[in-house]
Amino acid sequence: MRNSIQKKLFITYGVAIIIGFAILALSLLRIFDQYFIENRKELLHEQGRKVAREAATVLYLGNPNSRSLISDLQVLDKFLDAHIWVVNNEGIIVAVSGSNEERLLGRQIKSEKLDSLTKGDSIEARGNFDGMLGESSLTVGYPVFVNNRFSGGVLVHASLFEIQKNFKEIYRLTLWAILISVAIAYGILYIQIRRISNPLREISGAAKVIAGGEFHKRLSINTGDEIEELGNSFNNMAESLEKIEENRRNLIANISHDLRSPMTSIRGFIEGIIDGTITEDKRGHYLNIVLDESNRLIKITNELLELGNMQQGRIEINKEPLELNEAIRRKLIAYEKGITEKKLDVVFSMFEEKTLVLSDRGLLERVLSNLMDNAVKFTPEKGSIEIRTSEKEGRIEVEITNTGDSISSDELNRVWERFHKGDASRGIYKGGYGLGLAIVKEIISQLEENIWVSGGEDSVKFTFTIKKA
Numbered sequence: 001m002r003n004s005i006q007k008k009l010f011i012t013y014g015v016a017i018i019i020g021f022a023i024l025a026l027s028l029l030r031i032f033d034q035y036f037i038e039n040r041k042e043l044l045h046e047q048g049r050k051v052a053r054e055a056a057t058v059l060y061l062g063n064p065n066s067r068s069l070i071s072d073l074q075v076l077d078k079f080l081d082a083h084i085w086v087v088n089n090e091g092i093i094v095a096v097s098g099s100n101e102e103r104l105l106g107r108q109i110k111s112e113k114l115d116s117l118t119k120g121d122s123i124e125a126r127g128n129f130d131g132m133l134g135e136s137s138l139t140v141g142y143p144v145f146v147n148n149r150f151s152g153g154v155l156v157h158a159s160l161f162e163i164q165k166n167f168k169e170i171y172r173l174t175l176w177a178i179l180i181s182v183a184i185a186y187g188i189l190y191i192q193i194r195r196i197s198n199p200l201r202e203i204s205g206a207a208k209v210i211a212g213g214e215f216h217k218r219l220s221i222n223t224g225d226e227i228e229e230l231g232n233s234f235n236n237m238a239e240s241l242e243k244i245e246e247n248r249r250n251l252i253a254n255i256s257h258d259l260r261s262p263m264t265s266i267r268g269f270i271e272g273i274i275d276g277t278i279t280e281d282k283r284g285h286y287l288n289i290v291l292d293e294s295n296r297l298i299k300i301t302n303e304l305l306e307l308g309n310m311q312q313g314r315i316e317i318n319k320e321p322l323e324l325n326e327a328i329r330r331k332l333i334a335y336e337k338g339i340t341e342k343k344l345d346v347v348f349s350m351f352e353e354k355t356l357v358l359s360d361r362g363l364l365e366r367v368l369s370n371l372m373d374n375a376v377k378f379t380p381e382k383g384s385i386e387i388r389t390s391e392k393e394g395r396i397e398v399e400i401t402n403t404g405d406s407i408s409s410d411e412l413n414r415v416w417e418r419f420h421k422g423d424a425s426r427g428i429y430k431g432g433y434g435l436g437l438a439i440v441k442e443i444i445s446q447l448e449e450n451i452w453v454s455g456g457e458d459s460v461k462f463t464f465t466i467k468k469a
């Protein structure tokens with residue numbers, strides 16, 4: 001795993017989770033600590049005050065060894081689980097609650113503690129009470145005043161260890177709960193991260209496969225989110241690439257096929273002329289065929305080159321105001337020969353006498369030529385051609401309709417492809433290469449106009465738009 005997304009997310013979120021839980025753990029522990037210690041302190045204060053009251057008389061009478069006081073202290077020691085000391089007005093310990101503390105009798109407490117008591121303040125301390133206690137304890141101290149005169153104090157010590165022992169179990173449970181939560185959070189994180197990174201890795205793998213030329217590769221990602229969208233876009237891209245690749249293959253196959261047959265016949269006739277198989281009186285005839293075939297070859301290479309240039313946008317467009325009806329009439333005249341030969345019935349209905357349009361003269365002429373050429377070529381003998389102009393939404397529409405066999409809509413969609421020739425034109429009209437409409441489509445799109453084809457029962461209609469001048 002290099003510097004993968006998975007690793008990055010895992011580290012970032014992992015650190016966030018750990019920090020979050022650590023803060024939670026620390027705060028919980030602090031709250032527990034405070035709660036237990038506070039609770040305990042309150043109890044100590046309460047008892048301290050009581051003992052202080054009781055100790056007052058004893059201290060006043062100067063009889064620290066009073067039986068009743070000592071036995072009271074001992075009961076409290078048991079009950080509170082705390083040690084109690086009574087000090088006199090000089091801070092000297094005069095009574096203790098437990099027998100193993102008797103060694104402390106007669107020792108003096110630190111003067112700062114005594115000062116607080118003298119002033120009438122209570123004491124609160126944590127630790128081993130200036131080295132006088134064997135273990136860390138919580139201490140609460142109360143001064144004793146008799147007749148407004150400071151006469152000593154009571155100190156209650158509770159072992160912190162004893163206090164903490166009680167909530168060790170709670171500590172343990174809390175820590176376990178936190179550890180388990182961290183583990184679960186990490187587990188969920190891991191699953192989520194894999195849900196993101198696995199499909200990404202799959203996409204990247206598929207991209208490599210496609211880059212290697214295998215365009216059939218598809219993804220199936222069902223995450224129901226943006227990654228699935230990405231996967232779908234990827235599949236669409238792969239499909240387009242596959243189609244482009246297929247077109248490219250077909251194109252090469254078509255070009256090779258369409259170039260080979262004229263070249264083979266040219267070679268055959270020239271060989272025949274050279275080796276004398278073709279007699280001198282027939283040479284002229286065959287040389288004319290060779291010339292025709294050469295012209296056809298020049299036409300297809302020129303057209304392919306032109307189409308390539310147009311598709312790369314290397315075509316000059318000079319739009320100028322033109323008279324459309326005039327241009328159409330001139331085309332009709334140009335195709336008059338074919339029209340009369342096939343005894344075609346031609347109708348031209350214009351919606352106004354003069355129609356000024358804004359277009360490129362040469363390109364518009366190419367469009368009209370190709371469409372007229374097709375119409376004349378594909379209309380059966382004694383059929384009819386109708387050219388009609390009309391105005392729609394600020395544009396001129398030119399329709400060229402001719403009779404003929406009905407064409408399936410699937411077939412109609414393909415007429416724009418390079419080298420696409422209908423079955424009919426393969427047999428009878430060998431002249432074409434199926435490039436005419438591809439060029440028309442390209443020109444129309446460069447002129448930013450529209451062209452479409454529709455088929456009727458026994459007719460075909462091509463319609464294109466031109467901007468009005």
Ligand SMILES: Nc1ncnc2c1ncn2[C@@H]1O[C@H](COP(=O)(O)OP(=O)(O)OP(=O)(O)O)[C@@H](O)[C@H]1O
Pocket residue numbers: 370374375378379402404415420421422423424425431432433434435436437438460
């Ligand atoms: N007016 C039409 N009527 C019926 N079929 C048509 C018509 N125009 C085009 N087609 C069909 O569309 C195909 C493609 O037309 P396109 O003009 O691109 O090629 P072509 O005329 O066969 O060859 P080229 O134009 O290169 O000489 C034709 O072969 C034909 O099958």
Ligand SMILES: [Mg+2]
Pocket residue numbers: 370373374432435436437
């Ligand atoms: Mg054509």
